[in-house]
Amino acid sequence: MKRLGRTERLRAGQTFRWEDDEVAVVGTLRVGALKIGASLSDGREQILGLVLPGDFVGRLSATGAAHRVTAAVDSTLCVFRRSRFADFVHCNPELEHALLDRAFAELARARDRMLLLGRKTAGERVASLLLELAERSGIPHGGRIALPLTRGEMADLLGLTIETVSRKITALQRAGTVALPDPRGAIVRDREALRIAAFA
Amino acid sequence: MKRLGRTERLRAGQTFRWEDDEVAVVGTLRVGALKIGASLSDGREQILGLVLPGDFVGRLSATGAAHRVTAAVDSTLCVFRRSRFADFVHCNPELEHALLDRAFAELARARDRMLLLGRKTAGERVASLLLELAERSGIPHGGRIALPLTRGEMADLLGLTIETVSRKITALQRAGTVALPDPRGAIVRDREALRIAAFA
DNA sequence: CGCAGCCTTGATATTTGTCAAACAGAGTGG
């Protein structure tokens, strides 16, 4: 596939500029991790989803609301101008179908997260997050998972507070389900136990 | 536009059959209200979204997870076989684009709901729901809004319990923000106050 | 060293859930 985008780098904490100079863009994450966020006017914050390498990022529909996209860690992504991308899609109907699939996969993840936020306990939420990160990062059982989020960001993703995340994560450690070599890494010791802790 | 679907009726409480006889289907809601639900194995339930008249319903992507769709009240919808629908879409590229837009609108609503579930208080949640129903049903200010949900279903949508929904709804009534002529109807007395109660 | 940011832990407060009871309306059958 011909490359049509340009590479862009984001330092941790930087927010992606949708309207770069003139026109909205879309892109693909190459390395790092982005967080899609929303917030209330009094400062309460919710992370709606994570973008990990390989994932698509962008405002595909002109009508869709633009959410804030911020780099959780230093990241590089490949961005296209929206207009040029639209032409390209127009010439490749297959691609539009693939995008539709991608959109629905994202929707499915959004729905899982709604179940998590609406009905899971604090312990189940942090176990679910660790499990998701373990599965999406494709690290083999027993390997160290890099956590692209601080405790505070995990809290904003899970609808909890920093302190509760910290307590529940150490509870999983005490139970022997995970090990925490350092605050930004985790090792799943017993994936089955983690799955049980995550669900119900 | 030529009609290609058949009409199907669902009584309140009935679950939509995805695999009718042979093949998955998609459709459009004509009258009534559907709830898209997910649940945990121990019975905890979460309503992920509402389908109101005019909305699209279906599993567009073969890869997307199929969620349970149940009629909240007696409903009628127009359904197509997936295969025939796919052909039709293939012949009308415009349509696929419209569907993509629709999917992103739904995603945006899903994200609003995540913010609600993760970060809003109980009172803000029920106010948000009443506001959404008022706005989506297009009833003028002061008119009676038909609530297509029981208190229990509202609770499952908002990630609360029946009792909490009941208490917060009567609190809004006591504040003069809404009136409750009967449990299945509501009148917004002060939309601005409701908006304030819903947000932050 | 000493600061700054992030993490952990503890004590306490607040919100929301749980359990229980009573109430209201709709349908049903005597």
Added chain:
DNA sequence: CCACTCTGTTTGACAAATATCAAGGCTGCG
């Protein structure tokens, strides 16, 4: 027409989960 029951709602007292407040620790860095 009147019990009677069934389902959904409201309300109260209490319990449990999580948030808040506060302190202290660790690590990296100027």
